[in-house]
Amino acid sequence: MLADAGDAFGHTVASGSLLLAVPVALIAGLVSFASPCVLPLVPAYVGYLGGMTGSAQSAFSEGDTLVRTAPARSRVLLGVALFVAGFTVVFVALAALAGSLGGVLVEYQDPITRVLGVVVIVLGLGFLGLIPFLQNEKRVHLAPRAGLWGAPLLGITFGLGWVPCIGPTLAAILTLSLDGGSAGRGALLAVAFCLGLGLPFLLVALFVDRSKGALGFLRRHRLAIMRFGGAMLVILGLALVTGVWGTWASWLQGVLVGGDPFVPVV
Numbered sequence: 001m002l003a004d005a006g007d008a009f010g011h012t013v014a015s016g017s018l019l020l021a022v023p024v025a026l027i028a029g030l031v032s033f034a035s036p037c038v039l040p041l042v043p044a045y046v047g048y049l050g051g052m053t054g055s056a057q058s059a060f061s062e063g064d065t066l067v068r069t070a071p072a073r074s075r076v077l078l079g080v081a082l083f084v085a086g087f088t089v090v091f092v093a094l095a096a097l098a099g100s101l102g103g104v105l106v107e108y109q110d111p112i113t114r115v116l117g118v119v120v121i122v123l124g125l126g127f128l129g130l131i132p133f134l135q136n137e138k139r140v141h142l143a144p145r146a147g148l149w150g151a152p153l154l155g156i157t158f159g160l161g162w163v164p165c166i167g168p169t170l171a172a173i174l175t176l177s178l179d180g181g182s183a184g185r186g187a188l189l190a191v192a193f194c195l196g197l198g199l200p201f202l203l204v205a206l207f208v209d210r211s212k213g214a215l216g217f218l219r220r221h222r223l224a225i226m227r228f229g230g231a232m233l234v235i236l237g238l239a240l241v242t243g244v245w246g247t248w249a250s251w252l253q254g255v256l257v258g259g260d261p262f263v264p265v266v
Contacts, residue, residue: 017249018185021176024236025189028169029196031229034218037165038197042215045158046205049079049151073208079151080205084198086155087162091170092190095177099186102178109179110243116175117240123168124233127226169193172233175240 032038105112125131163170173193177186204211218225239245 017179017246018188019252020245020249021189022192024176024232025173025192026196027232028172028229029193029198030200031225031232032166032169032193032197033200034222034225034229035166035169036222036226037162039215039218039222042201042204045083045154046076046080046201046208049083049154049205050076073206076208077202077205080201082151083155083158084194084201086152086157087159088155088191088194088198089152090156090159091173091194092187094170095174095186095190095193096183097186098174098177099183102186103182105178113175113179113245114241114243116171116178117237117245119237120168120172120175120240121234121237123171124230124235124237127168127230127233129227129230166197168233169229172236179240179245 033042102109122131170193173189174186177189204215236245239248
């Protein structure tokens with residue numbers, strides 16, 4: 001039984017579709033980080049998390065003056081890591097649900113995938129600035145205060161409140177999760193997405209003194225990044241609508257496992 005489970009897991013990991021989808025999910029996370037409703041708030045979030053982690057720091061007296069220690073970088077990094085873990089839980093749950101639904105709807109998976117491909121194209125056109133009403137930023141502002149352990153709660157509220165804002169890229173990941181028909185596949189793609197979204201947060205916290213230049217560069221090139229993300233979504237949507245995505249996946253898996261790359265792999 002364990003051997004069969006191992007073979008099934010190995011087949012899933014080695015599938016061409018998943019190998020194509022994971023890099024897409026990672027790039028989608030990076031594009032989401034550079035979106036107008038996330039990037040400008042990164043310093044505020046890191047600073048706020050620093051304040052939360054610092055709230056547990058000790059105060060000591062120096063003569064008659066009360067001196068508060070600044071939060072150690074390690075604690076700030078831990079707070080940001082917990083924040084990332086919080087929104088990862090939200091997105092993994094959503095993608096796992098999408099993957100499970102894909103398993104239930106496997107009989108209708110092809111037409112559903114093509115319809116969702118159209119949705120992804122529309123969202124990509126919105127990222128390209130061609131659909132004005134999709135340019136509106138919508139987000140929920142919540143700020144739990146509970147010291148260091150409030151960080152994952154803040155991450156969860158970030159994940160729930162920012163879904164409308166990062167919806168285009170997240171929708172693409174949910175579509176790829178649904179296409180696979182597996183909760184585990186959906187969860188894996190969500191982890192890749194959260195890695196792309198969360199790693200920059202961690203880098204800003206780790207190199208907070210040197211990150212201003214990098215954030216400034218991203219701000220200056222934000223429009224180009226959005227356009228790149230929109231083009232990526234349009235290409236992905238077209239591939240899903242036309243069935244080219246499945247052809248790519250079969251070709252890649254055939255190359256990797258040594259089979260005929262032009263024979264569809266089931």
